[in-house]
Amino acid sequence: LSDSKRPNTWLLLTAILTFLFILGPILLMVVASFTPKDFLAVPPGGFSLKWYGNALNQKVFRDSFVTSLTVAVLSTLLSLLIGVPAALAITRFRFPGRDGLLNFFMSPIIVPEIVVGFALLQYLMVAWRVDVYWALIVGHAVILVPYAVRVTGASLAQTDAAIEEAARGLGAGPLKTFFQITLPVIRPGIVAASTLAFITSFNNVPLSLFLTGPGVSTLPIQMMIYTEYSFDPTVAAVSTLLLIMTVLFAYTAERMVGLKTLFAR
């Protein structure tokens, strides 16, 4: 008869409201993307794939999708290439300036991305004349470094440095030890870091907003531009296609590393 056994209906209702609020609009948008009408209609009043046809026929969407994918892959690789050795140094060595360096590697998180984007527009693109594609990759890599260092660092901290010392003691060089011992052990950390970095780059708006040039722009930016001059449901169709991609991505991420670990702090 204690009330702790009674399911708390008030809690349940709040939770339902919360999820309706978070997921409801997205589900409604998916429904509206199939409308034959030329505005976002719920109920859709029929079933049509014409907005999907329109979306796939837009060259800007196809091109910017390829740009987004390329930039996401290359900036992820770049951030891991410099972030993993940095994480290794910070977890495996004690040296003067270690704490300061760790804070420095995390610092891109505390600067608003729109501020970083504007600074990179002025210097990377206008003053130093870096090619737009490279400016996008470098700019994205800047905000991915903290994830690369933190996630692989956490993975390194959980593994025992003794196995590396054993390898060294048995005569393996530092590179051989890294590639044959350390890397396989922290593989889950690397996978988690790349997953998080890829999705962060692919979805980025505030940096990509400033780092565009003739014919080079990312998909999220093109979607925003499209909504400025047209209210037709084309962007809902693009969004639904992206949503399907995200579901597949989330499923793979869940299988490989567990979604929970990605955003755990």
Added chain:
Amino acid sequence: MERRTAPYWLTGPALLFLAAAFVLPLILTVYASLSQTEVGVVEQYRQLLTDPFYLQMIWRTVRFALVVTLISIAFGFPTAFFISRLPGRWSSLMLGLTTFPLLVNSVVRSYSWMVVLGRNGLLNDLLIALGLSQKPTMYLYTEGAVIAGLVQLFLPLMILSLYSTLSHLNPALEEASRGLGAGARETFRKVTLPLSIPGLFVGSILVFSASMTAYTTPALLGGSKVRVLATMVQYYASVSMNWPMATAIAVIMFALTLLFVLLPQALLKHRTQDL
């Protein structure tokens, strides 16, 4: 010998990369703002911080962040508490549903509100059907639309931070409280709530700073009618091409974020050191 130099070789590339592609552009931006303005530095910032137009913009940005954080606590706390009491399989499912939106593009999430708030949107249909409204009203490009979009975007961050604290609470503490005669309400207020302060704190900082610096949602759902600092930076940088002004707003925005993110952390550190 090798152990002494290795850390510097390993951190060198990341250090140089961030110095060249992040710190240098930022420093040069701020430096340019302090030296190149025709009206003078002090005058530029004085104008910004005394002009009612800009003050209103700054206040609106901070107010949005505050309101979004409070709404996120109001809905996030019960939801996180609810999830933490579910049996394993159900709580994993609910956590998945909480995490998934964080992977969805913010353009997609904010755009989805057009279906609800637009002139032909669901909200209008509903209000007219209920007789609460006569003709369709535009709910997009209002403060309410921006706040709704931001809450949808950042509420999952609050739920996840609170969940990680609540799920690590020792249930024995609550049982002890109940066993000693405290009611469910009193147990929650005197045991569960105080123990979940760390999660509440982390979640609030995350949601607050994310809301203050968000660009996509205010741009899509507020447009030119409801401008915040982030959309102002973009406006002055890319539309009116007034770079000194864009920089000044960017600097103020950065300073505010530092104030609201680092100050509470410093205070908390100070307090825990006292304990």
